[in-house]
Amino acid sequence: MDKILTKRDGFLDGFPIFLGYFSTAIAFGLVCRNVNISFFNSTLISLTNFAGSGQFLMVNLLANGALLFELFVSVLLINLRYLFMGAALNQKLGDDIGVFKKIIVAFSTTDEIFSVAVLKPQKLNFAYLFSLELTSYTGWVTGTMLGYLIGVALPHKLQLALSITLYAMFASLWGHETRKSGYKILIVGFISAALNSLLILKLNMALGWSFVISMLSATLIGSLFIGSEDE
Known part of the structure; x- marks a missing residue:
């Protein structure tokens, strides 16, 4: 019989994701500073979106004067995959996860979190998922804040060079799909x-x-x- 997953298991599984998200979010915070998005709004974007590629895309479009409708459609399309991930993950949720808890789980589902959670042989309980997602989420939000703040100490040319982060992220996604297709x-x-x-x-x-x-x-x-x- 498979052991019951605990909060500690969630933290241990989420910590490597925390490290990856933290470093990427530092770049996101720097990009936000570079395009003159305020510290408050940069942090708010990460708090309310938690979607790496979608956030980089959003900031790039904002910097180029895109309309709200253009932002909505673009971010919706790039994040549409989470709908299918959520549907697949729902099949593995335990009986202790009601509608409200499912909403929390759905909000924090990312590519990496989905990959870790869906490979578990056990049913997923809320304690494990919440710990896994909170650990990863903390890395993303704190990384964004730190990236924005340390931007003050970086040379302006280096800040401008960091705008290539967006293209590097999409190139990595493209490379991943190329290996599969x-x-x-x-x-x-x-x-x-x-x-x-x-x-x-x-x-x-x-x-x-x-x-x-x-x-x-x-x-x-x-x-x-x-x-x-x-x-």
């Missing part, structure tokens, strides 16, 4: 990038709208091209 995902990515460049450079379209159109096009192409290949 092979050359097909590369083709979809290049088509999306070319379309985005065309809309901005040739049609002078706003960054927010060009990103939304490119993302929707990539989603459609991927579902047709990759989906038909996998069937």
Whole structure:
């Protein structure tokens, strides 16, 4: 019989995630400072979103003058995967987790937390999940705050150079998908990038709208091209 998961198990499983999130969130805090988002708003974004790639995207769009609707659609699309993760994780939840607790669990579900939790052979109880997620969440929020504050001590050119963090994060996500799907995902990515460049450079379209159109096009192409290949 599998042992019951405890708060301590959640902390131990969450600590490596804490370290990864803490370092990434430092970069996020620095980027926020670089684009003149206040300390309060930077911290609030991390407190209320807890979505790494989505937050970097949000800040980039804000810095380029995107409209609220453009922000909403872009962040919704990039975070849509959490809907499916939540549905899969729900199948492993124990009987002690009611609706309110499920909302808490859903809010704090990320790629890394999902990967750790879903591989557990036992049913997941709230004590374990809350400890796992709180540990990871603390790393993200405190990293954001520290990153913003230490930005004062960094040379301005170094702060500007840190804006590449956004592109590095998306490149890592793209690389991860490429290992799973092979050359097909590369083709979809290049088509999306070319379309985005065309809309901005040739049609002078706003960054927010060009990103939304490119993302929707990539989603459609991927579902047709990759989906038909996998069937």
